[in-house]
Amino acid sequence: MNLTVGQKAAYERDGFLVFPNLVSPEEVALLRSEVVRLRDVDAPGVVREGSSGAPKSMFRLHEDNGPGASPVFRALSRTPRVLGVAQQVLGERDLYLHHSKVNVKAAIEGSVWPWHQDYGSWQLDGIQRPELATFAVLLDDATELSGCLYLLPGSHKWGRTEAYLDTSTAYRLWSVTPEDMKRRMSESPPPVALAGKAGTCAIFECNLMHASGHNLSNNDRWQAYFCFNTCKNRPVDVENPRPDYVRSTNWAPMQPVDDSAVLDSVITEVV
Numbered sequence: 001m002n003l004t005v006g007q008k009a010a011y012e013r014d015g016f017l018v019f020p021n022l023v024s025p026e027e028v029a030l031l032r033s034e035v036v037r038l039r040d041v042d043a044p045g046v047v048r049e050g051s052s053g054a055p056k057s058m059f060r061l062h063e064d065n066g067p068g069a070s071p072v073f074r075a076l077s078r079t080p081r082v083l084g085v086a087q088q089v090l091g092e093r094d095l096y097l098h099h100s101k102v103n104v105k106a107a108i109e110g111s112v113w114p115w116h117q118d119y120g121s122w123q124l125d126g127i128q129r130p131e132l133a134t135f136a137v138l139l140d141d142a143t144e145l146s147g148c149l150y151l152l153p154g155s156h157k158w159g160r161t162e163a164y165l166d167t168s169t170a171y172r173l174w175s176v177t178p179e180d181m182k183r184r185m186s187e188s189p190p191p192v193a194l195a196g197k198a199g200t201c202a203i204f205e206c207n208l209m210h211a212s213g214h215n216l217s218n219n220d221r222w223q224a225y226f227c228f229n230t231c232k233n234r235p236v237d238v239e240n241p242r243p244d245y246v247r248s249t250n251w252a253p254m255q256p257v258d259d260s261a262v263l264d265s266v267i268t269e270v271v
């Protein structure tokens with residue numbers, strides 16, 4: 001899938017692009033069945049929250065080994081629609097996934113993601129330059145009530161903003177302080193809600209401010225994320241690196257597959 005000149009200019013200006021209906025209803029159904037298959041797996045890459053112990057995040061779906069491995073998510077991450085778009089916005093052919101995950105924002109209980117830049121965490125992983133992009137896939141119809149993602153247009157141009165470790169949510173997150181965000185937002189265009197039908201996708205720059213609210217609806221809000229880095233920007237060694245499921249050490253360039261590979265993928269036994 002080739003981005004148009006207009007799309008490339010919009011990514012440069014706003015820091016994100018949205019693609020309605022990029023993933024078909026049949027593909028969404030298959031991806032959702034994978035989330036159901038994997039959500040009870042007891043793996044280090046599953047972060048739970050709430051009285052139900054529902055997963056908040058399930059990591060490392062894209063590899064071909066490990067308890068959370070999914071051939072369907074792996075295939076999707078390598079299609080021209082996903083890998084190809086990431087290659088174009090990052091201007092590099094050789095990419096790998098720093099991590100992949102599904103955020104399962106459970107009905108009523110699924111909680112907030114404070115305003116943050118992904119590079120706030122990834123810099124601490126030893127990644128030297130903000131040359132990453134995150135590809136998001138809506139696996140439900142996402143609404144403002146169900147805690148859809150918000151993107152702040154143009155905020156990637158601010159560069160790195162000082163982050164603090166917010167420990168108030170199930171997933172400890174390097175976030176931007178409320179004071180900084182209030183000041184920044186008073187000078188910025190309004191946030192854009194990534195609300196829409198299941199199968200809608202977006203790609204956003206790693207310094208783009210984004211956040212989402214609590215899920216007050218009676219439906220879960222499931223969303224997949226593929227976080228692409230360029231192979232030449234792989235992290236340098238750091239003391240006490242985060243686990244492999246969130247800071248991948250598989251830096252081999254991803255090999256593309258056809259778009260049809262998602263529906264063609266079969267569940268094979270994983271090691």
Ligand SMILES: O=C(O)CCC(=O)C(=O)O
Nearest residue numbers: 103113148149210212223
């Ligand atoms: O899924 C969400 O609502 C937000 C996730 C997010 O911002 C992140 O994982 O960095």
